[in-house]
Amino acid sequence: MMLFTIIAPPAMEEELIDWLLMRPDISGFITQSAHGHGSGHQMALAEQVTGRRQQITFMVQIKKQLAETILADLKQCFSGSGLHYWLVPLLDNGSI
Numbered sequence: 001m002m003l004f005t006i007i008a009p010p011a012m013e014e015e016l017i018d019w020l021l022m023r024p025d026i027s028g029f030i031t032q033s034a035h036g037h038g039s040g041h042q043m044a045l046a047e048q049v050t051g052r053r054q055q056i057t058f059m060v061q062i063k064k065q066l067a068e069t070i071l072a073d074l075k076q077c078f079s080g081s082g083l084h085y086w087l088v089p090l091l092d093n094g095s096i
Helices: 010-021 045-050 064-077
Strands: 002-008 030-036 053-062 084-089
Touching: 002 010, 002 064, 010 053, 053 064, 064 084
Parallel strands: none
Antiparallel strands: 002 053, 002 084, 030 053
16 A cells, blocks of 8 residues: 655645545545745745745555556646655554
8 A cells, every 4th residue: 555645735725636536546535734845846925934835735545556547647637737746655554
């Protein structure tokens, strides 16, 4: 299993939620509000003053083969949008 994380600007939140919900191969996901820090991104003046940029984090637990398919589809549908992602293996998961 893998944890596929997508970081997006708030303006893309609803579009990405709709895109993920429309996929029959994804059974669910989590969204969180987050702040990006650092000089690697363009920031508005107010964001430069506070040193943080508002972001939305999407987290999806999926099989590795599916992650590769979703990543390819994401690149095709959102090319040039500035989304950031990472994919990491899950050592364990479950419900208690």
